[in-house]
Amino acid sequence: MDMVELATDAIADYGYWALGVFLVILAPEALMPFAGFLAHEGLLNLWLSILVGSLGGTAGSTLIYLLARRAGEERVRDLLRRRGRWVLVRESDLDKVLGVYERKGDWIVAGGRLIPTVRSLVSIPAGLLPMSFGRFVGLTFLGTFIWNSFLGLAGYTLGAQWSALEPYLGVYGALVTATVLVVVGIFVVRRLLAQGIKGR
Known part of the structure; x- marks a missing residue:
């Protein structure tokens, strides 16, 4: 039995x-459609499920934010100065990321909750800035609530066919992950080429 099966059994x-509790560590795509189905069957209240699921998701993201905040920007900068070349990340890359966050942080924190893979990563620069705790939690809850509402309502509407949503969410997640990997790949290749030129 995998974690998702364990979670669905526990929710039932x-x-x-x-x-x-399970949405602190698991993606909402795995559980919220099932919660919507249980609401359709009258076993849970739909909006209370969405609220509870959003609180769990917000708690998970907030843990990542707090870990990044505890590490602190200076410690990360020091690590990049000493070891950055081994992971192909420079201190200037951190400056760029934090600069984008200072300009568009609200949209990134809220909107990032709708995107698998990105969802967990957006908490890190928010913690390093640091974005204020209240602002981060509020924006994270907003984005999480919107996405969980979509997933829960989809599961509620589909009823017993709620699992039919899974392939579409899988394709969506795979496309996003592939896009992220392509972007990372381009970054790595460009950085390796740049280091190779400098080494000559």
Whole structure:
């Protein structure tokens, strides 16, 4: 039995608290359509499920934010100065990321919750800036609530066919992940080429 099966069994047996706890560590795409189905069957309240799931997702993202905040910008900068060349990341790359966050952080934190893979990463620069705790939590909850509402309502609408949503979410997640990998790949190749030229 994998983690998702364990989670769905726990939600079916124990309801809201299990949904909230598992969404601290699992992606909402795995559980919110199922919660919507349970609401369709009258076993859970749809909007309470969405609220609890959003609180769990927000808690998970906030843990990452707090870890980044505890590490601190200076510690990360020091690590990049000493070891950055081994991971092909420079201190100037951090400056660029933090600069984008200072200009568009609200949209990135809220909108990033709708994007698999990116969802967890957006908490890190927010913690390094650091974006204020209240602002981060509020924006994270907003984005998470919007996405969980879509997933929960989809599961509710599909009813017993809720699992039919899974292939579409899988394609969506795969496309986003592939896009991220392509962008990272381009970055790595360009950085390797730049280092090779400098080494001559």
